[in-house]
Amino acid sequence: MAGEQVYFSDEQNRRIRDCVRSYERSQPRNRPQAIKPRFSGRPGKSLTRFQLLEDLTWANGHAKAAIMTLNESDEWEVADGATEIEVFDPYKGGDNLENRWVGLEGYQGWCQRRGSASFVDEGESESESDDETRAVYDIVEMEMLAPWVMWHAYEAIDPDDMKFRATLVKHDWGIAPVEGSDTFFVYAPFGHEQDIVEGAYGQAKYDYSQGKYYVESYQHVALRATALLNGDCCSSGTPSIDNFVIDVQGDYCLPPPTTPTVATNPRGHAGIDNAKVLLERAGLKNAPGDAFEWNWEVVGIAKVARTPIVDLRVNTDGDVQCKKATIYVEACGPVGDWESLIEGTDC
The missing domain is CATH 2.40.50 (OB fold (Dihydrolipoamide Acetyltransferase, E2P))
Structure with a gap:
């Protein structure tokens, strides 16, 4: 009768199960050797x-x-x-x-x-x-050594070997290069990473062919800073400075190892005592092989207001008149004393 429930005997159920198992085992994707781990190599070969x-x-x-x-x-x-x-x-x-x-x-x-x-x-x-x-x-x-690490510089980079010791902050998958506060060496791949200083943070990638960690990115010494002139600066020489403060710009965020007390002034800027100056980190001022130390070059000085006479005339009434303009200029000293240009005589 249509819709009638059909019941199989225990023997019939056993035969059905055996047929299903036999069919499943005949399929390649279901064979035991085909579902071994992906690193098992040849089918059936033990690890x-x-x-x-x-x-x-x-x-x-x-x-x-x-x-x-x-x-x-x-x-x-x-x-x-x-x-x-x-x-x-x-x-x-x-x-x-x-x-x-x-x-x-x-x-x-x-x-x-x-x-x-x-x-x-x-x-x-x-x-x-x-x-x-x-x-x-x-x-x-x-097991493999961690391919990526974040480091904290234990010392400044060595200018001869272009390497430095660092402690491990964290690492990617793999085995950490050191444990706890132990240090490991990080190398500069190109030799121009001169501003890695003690306390800097960065990342490094492991070169398995060389067996070394090489710098990928890091915190740099700031490129710009401000300071105050310690005395007048009259367009030449190496002006004395104090109150040195770095200008943080992205990864260029660390102070130099030694706070500079003098600057260079190749562009001939002028300023009065205690004027604010803008400095830019320029080339190294020491010979290769020494600890890295940079020149800090004056690129700007706070200007002062001056009101010079820009025009003179004698009007129809015989009055001497002048025009003045307020300008802002670099100056290496205060306004001078009165000077006589035309000496008057009694009439």
């Missing part, structure tokens, strides 16, 4: 956990490691007498291939046995008596 016993460098592409096992507490460890193997970066190869794996002693990862290949680690003697032969494994996953 082995390892720990590096030496640094794995970009140049070498392989390193000695030990196989790790689970202890009674289900924790991975290198047990006494653990099997030593040689782990390889499978991407290390010809000119068109790039390395993928680099790591330091103690880093852990997963690898797979490369057939029956073996690696001979030649000893120091010419004979083969101290050679070591280890099974070859290919790395499929491994």
